[in-house]
Amino acid sequence: MQSGLPFSSQQIQIELPVNTAALPFMPDASQQSSTTASGNQSAPSEDFVRLFTQSQRPLYLFILPLVHTTAVADEVLQETNVVMLSKWNQFEPGTNFLAWCRAIARLEVFRFRRSRHHRMFLLGDDVAGLLADEMEEQTSDLEQRRDALTECIGKLRAQDQELIRRRYSNGTTGDNVAQELGRPANSVYQSLGRIRRVLLECIRRRMSVGGVQ
Amino acid sequence: MSHAQDHLITLCNLWCEEQLSSDQLIELQSLLRSDRAMRATFVEFVQLHGQLAWDAGIGVGSQLPNDTAEIRTVPSGDTTSSIRSVRQGSRFSPQMVAVAAACLVLASIAAINFRGMNALQMVSSGVKLEVKPNSDTTIHQPQDPLLSSSHDSASQESPGDHLKPLELNGMRPSTGSPEVPVNPPAANDTVVATPGEIPSTNDDATIIAAIDRLIAAGWSENGVIPAATADDHEWVRRCYLTLTGRIPTVNEASSFVARQSPRKRGELVDALLEDQRFAENLSVTWSNLLIGRSNTRGVNQDALFDFLLKQFSVNRPWMETVGDLIAAEGRSDQNGATNFLLAHLNDKATPATAVTARLFLGQQVQCTQCHDHPFAKDRHQDEFWSLNAFFKQAERQKLVVENGDGNRQPVWILKDSEKSPGMTFYDTLRGQQKAVLPEFDGHAMSADDASSRRSELVRLLATDSHQLVAQAMVNRTWSQVFGYGFTNPIDDLGAHNPVSHPELMKLLTKSFADSDYDVRRLMRWLTLSQTFQLSSEQDERSVAADDPQEGGTPLFSSAYPRSMAPEQVYDSIRIAIRSAADQPIDSSIGSQHRREWVEQFVQSYGTDENDEQLAFDGNISQAMLLMNGQDIQTAIPLTAAEVTKSAHVGPNGVTKSLERIAMATLNREPSEGEEKVFRNRYRALSRSLPADQAIRTATEDMLWAYLNSSEFTSVH
Numbered sequence: 001m002q003s004g005l006p007f008s009s010q011q012i013q014i015e016l017p018v019n020t021a022a023l024p025f026m027p028d029a030s031q032q033s034s035t036t037a038s039g040n041q042s043a044p045s046e047d048f049v050r051l052f053t054q055s056q057r058p059l060y061l062f063i064l065p066l067v068h069t070t071a072v073a074d075e076v077l078q079e080t081n082v083v084m085l086s087k088w089n090q091f092e093p094g095t096n097f098l099a100w101c102r103a104i105a106r107l108e109v110f111r112f113r114r115s116r117h118h119r120m121f122l123l124g125d126d127v128a129g130l131l132a133d134e135m136e137e138q139t140s141d142l143e144q145r146r147d148a149l150t151e152c153i154g155k156l157r158a159q160d161q162e163l164i165r166r167r168y169s170n171g172t173t174g175d176n177v178a179q180e181l182g183r184p185a186n187s188v189y190q191s192l193g194r195i196r197r198v199l200l201e202c203i204r205r206r207m208s209v210g211g212v213q
Numbered sequence: 214m215s216h217a218q219d220h221l222i223t224l225c226n227l228w229c230e231e232q233l234s235s236d237q238l239i240e241l242q243s244l245l246r247s248d249r250a251m252r253a254t255f256v257e258f259v260q261l262h263g264q265l266a267w268d269a270g271i272g273v274g275s276q277l278p279n280d281t282a283e284i285r286t287v288p289s290g291d292t293t294s295s296i297r298s299v300r301q302g303s304r305f306s307p308q309m310v311a312v313a314a315a316c317l318v319l320a321s322i323a324a325i326n327f328r329g330m331n332a333l334q335m336v337s338s339g340v341k342l343e344v345k346p347n348s349d350t351t352i353h354q355p356q357d358p359l360l361s362s363s364h365d366s367a368s369q370e371s372p373g374d375h376l377k378p379l380e381l382n383g384m385r386p387s388t389g390s391p392e393v394p395v396n397p398p399a400a401n402d403t404v405v406a407t408p409g410e411i412p413s414t415n416d417d418a419t420i421i422a423a424i425d426r427l428i429a430a431g432w433s434e435n436g437v438i439p440a441a442t443a444d445d446h447e448w449v450r451r452c453y454l455t456l457t458g459r460i461p462t463v464n465e466a467s468s469f470v471a472r473q474s475p476r477k478r479g480e481l482v483d484a485l486l487e488d489q490r491f492a493e494n495l496s497v498t499w500s501n502l503l504i505g506r507s508n509t510r511g512v513n514q515d516a517l518f519d520f521l522l523k524q525f526s527v528n529r530p531w532m533e534t535v536g537d538l539i540a541a542e543g544r545s546d547q548n549g550a551t552n553f554l555l556a557h558l559n560d561k562a563t564p565a566t567a568v569t570a571r572l573f574l575g576q577q578v579q580c581t582q583c584h585d586h587p588f589a590k591d592r593h594q595d596e597f598w599s600l601n602a603f604f605k606q607a608e609r610q611k612l613v614v615e616n617g618d619g620n621r622q623p624v625w626i627l628k629d630s631e632k633s634p635g636m637t638f639y640d641t642l643r644g645q646q647k648a649v650l651p652e653f654d655g656h657a658m659s660a661d662d663a664s665s666r667r668s669e670l671v672r673l674l675a676t677d678s679h680q681l682v683a684q685a686m687v688n689r690t691w692s693q694v695f696g697y698g699f700t701n702p703i704d705d706l707g708a709h710n711p712v713s714h715p716e717l718m719k720l721l722t723k724s725f726a727d728s729d730y731d732v733r734r735l736m737r738w739l740t741l742s743q744t745f746q747l748s749s750e751q752d753e754r755s756v757a758a759d760d761p762q763e764g765g766t767p768l769f770s771s772a773y774p775r776s777m778a779p780e781q782v783y784d785s786i787r788i789a790i791r792s793a794a795d796q797p798i799d800s801s802i803g804s805q806h807r808r809e810w811v812e813q814f815v816q817s818y819g820t821d822e823n824d825e826q827l828a829f830d831g832n833i834s835q836a837m838l839l840m841n842g843q844d845i846q847t848a849i850p851l852t853a854a855e856v857t858k859s860a861h862v863g864p865n866g867v868t869k870s871l872e873r874i875a876m877a878t879l880n881r882e883p884s885e886g887e888e889k890v891f892r893n894r895y896r897a898l899s900r901s902l903p904a905d906q907a908i909r910t911a912t913e914d915m916l917w918a919y920l921n922s923s924e925f926t927s928v929h
Contacts, residue, residue: 029262057267064263065256069231073263075757111436115758115765123238127245134252168269174230181414193226200222200261 044088051097052084058098058142059105062135066109066128076112080105098140106132145203152202160195167192216246221251224569227257325488417738420724424742427717431768433709437755440771443748445470448478450751450880451772451808454928455740456485458494459784462792463873466880482740486733492525495732496695497780502572503538504556506811511623512552514808515544520549531686531730535573537669544612551627555609562604570600572924573674573707575685582639587695593647602637602651602658603670606630633663654678681706687718694739696773696928697761713766741903749774749929774929779811782926789920790848793877794855845920853913857905867895870912878919891915 044052059080064073083104091100100141109132113122123131153161166177174192224241227233233241244251443451449469453461461469469481485491500518524534541550557565567579581597610626636648651658651666653673658666674682684706692698699718700710712718721738728734732906739745749772751759777785784807791798810838835919857870871891875883883891891911898907 032251057264060267061260061263064266065259070230070263070266078759079754083508107436111758114435115760115763123245124242127242130245131252131256134249135256138256142260142264145260146268149264165269168265174232180671189226189230189232192230193223195228196226196258196261197222200258 044085047093048088048091052081052088052101055098055101057146058140059101061142062102062132063105063109065131065135066123067112068122076108079112080108082170083108084124087183099136102136104111141207147202148206149199151206152199155202156198158193160191163188163191164195175200217251218254220244221254222258224264228259229262283774288791307371371925415724415727417734417741420720420738421742423720424717424738425744427714428742428744428769431714432770435758435768437758437768437770438752439755440748440751442743442746443772444546446881447748448746449481451928452481452485452740454777454781454785456482456494456783457490457738458497458778459490459788460878460880462788462798463795463876464792466876478746479741483736486737489526491733491736492522495525496521503553503568511625512556513549513624514552516546516549517552518549520552525732528731528733530871531725531732532675532682532896533730535674535682539569539573539674540665540667540671543626545627546626551625553636554604554607555625555627558604558607558609562601562607565604565607566597566601569604571704573685574681575688575704576681577702577705594639595647596652598637598639598647599649599652599657602634602649603653603666605634605637605651606666629665629667631663633661635660680722682725683730684718684722686730686732687721687725690732690735690737691718691721694736695767695769696775697767697769701761711766713768744769745772747771772929774798774927777926777928780807781928783807783810785925786845786920789878789925790916793874794852796855849913849916850909853909853916856916857909857912867892867908867911871907871915874912874919878916878925879922887915 022092023152056077060073060077063076064070068071084101087104091097109128113125113128122128153164157165163177166172166180167174174189175185178188181188195196221241223246224233224237224244227237228241241255245255357433429439431437446466449466450460453459453465462799469477474480496518499521500514504512504517520537523529524537537550538553541548541554543551545551545555552564557568563579563582567577567582570576570578578597578600581594584658606629608628608630610628612624612626616623636650638646638648640646650660651669653670654677656673658664658669685704688698688700688703688706692703697713699708699712699714706712708841721735724738725731725735747770755768755770759765759768759770761773767773788798852874856873857866870881871888875881875887894914895907895911898910902910
């Protein structure tokens, strides 16, 4: 995975997500190239659906650092899902499912990044490539981290818990929260920053106690 | 925690709140590049943020895409409210406002149903899991084709700006009989091109095939799935708007749809290209480009228009038209071509230089008047002035002549001075004075050469090694047909500006030059390509990847909806109203009325390019506000009366009236939702009115609602 190119497309052998079965309204001629994958027509197997469902959170967490907002991460995740579902029978059972879908997600991230001219808030391609590599080597401790996070939130002061709850409830932003509370946006950002810091340190402590290095 | 780590976390926090400044972003990047521990921390922190976001349900959940709808449905409410405000104070009662608003909302719902049907077809073809996201995500889709154009009005150079075609008020009456003349097709022509061949000849089918091959290559590179082929209703509307600058009449559209010929699209294109209305449409477009819509500089708009019309009617090679415009001499009323330069010779002919470069060469040189181009390393200040030097000989003189009515009318004379103007001097930013000679494409004229500099420029353009005139015309025509050019903006070509389809632009440029700058053939290649046959209903999996409105590279995987130009709106409203009432599209309302109407939107600026701004964003409420005057107030009830004349007699009278006005305005059948609204309205009215009056009033309301919809003012 340490290839020189960030998001090298050779990392994954899927062709375009052209699935003629899903396209009864395809133009008559010329475009219906050589998409063969006849098996695509059947619905994904139960096993696949189970793996697919489990993969959603890790995939989302894989995509988020490579784009710039949660909304975009959602969008890219959806694109990734569409490709995964149309390619489901190209997955070989027994191999690493998460690696398979990360590779697809990586391509989708790349496509998203290329489709946007104004990349003002995006990290550079090279940095994103490094981050993706980093995450691909990551040990899969996301579950433990999530449990740790839940515990750590429980230890926060009540008003901090409340602030986090407000900030992360249904797509609000720090600005909305500031408005709701009638506080200056800046001070809300500072509080949120402080709380995230506390949470990070708390999680780190728990993870090391738990023995995962 | 190290100081650097600490700082990183501060930046991460800003990242999570989308508050990073561009400097901080750069800082963050260099930290992340610098070492692995930093990257690990960044990932750790952002994933912490992501866990919180996911658990709170910002994440889509473990299921399929389904939540984008709420993000994008905003426009419909918006439209309704703007319409509401337009209607206030007009003759309509508040309940009717509600009806019109409901109709509009339903108009978009109808489109949803249409897409929903695609999703259902997919169910039956056995793709089960995919169906769910489709039927959900479709909800935001119709907003795009129908409404987005009016809401993105502020976006840079709106596509509507590129597309300014339209016909003059119909020169001849068009009546009942099937109107689409069918030309015997050339032997080699095919609508569906076969991809995969390399054009070796100058033959239309090969060039069209090459367009489709190169466009399809862009799709596969980007994993984009093209839209379906547009149905006849959708296509015939776009075809008329593109070629003649207005929607088809009911008769034109229905006779096209009813035709059985498998090659009918090619036949219609060929017929329209030969039609006078095509020439008129191009003449309006180019007249607007050359001298603008407002007449503030005393030039003779009519004479220029007549000149252009003559050129386009006989399909004169574009290079010759360009040459005529640049080298024109004589009186502004006798040689219409003179008006182009007469409009731009002010201010040391710097506007003439800039506009010539922009329109004919596709180059933006206006900034290099004062300094070298900041980004384009190949653009230097001296080039501006050496191009400017070609116009230095041109002089204008004012005559005052009496025309027939005894009115005194200013007439200008454009001619070259007898002697050579010598060197052209300019100042650099550092205050140095420099001097240049006329020079283009490496050919300079000597200072004492007394021959016509403008004629020399024309000669150099025709032999230009880069074929810039062809390239600029190809790029502009492409954007007129497809909504976006190969570059953005379309008239700023050069090494500094990326080209979306470089190979295709090159091929079309060469083919266009080889065809002896045949404008009709160029238009034919584009409109007969498979790409032009596509629907504006984008495949939803391709929305993110092919979204030029968001600044992405256009891949032309669907027809991009765009706002009509004001001339198109004007003409289309006329067509819609008159053809609903089954009246001939006569030319009794001259082009003068349309010009006055359009001028209300135009604001001129005395900048270096004699810029003007079009305060027209395709927003129908704006158009209606103006149309709501006499014209529409009287036309709508008369039309409704005409439409419903015999409606109360037959059993399907109510439905037929609705169908008639839907076809006349939107060139499609009414949707179920629209029908329901219409029937309810009719039922409500018939409680207090006799049936014929009830149906007439309901039809009036519905016609008003249709004309008010964004669907009506889009080219899609």
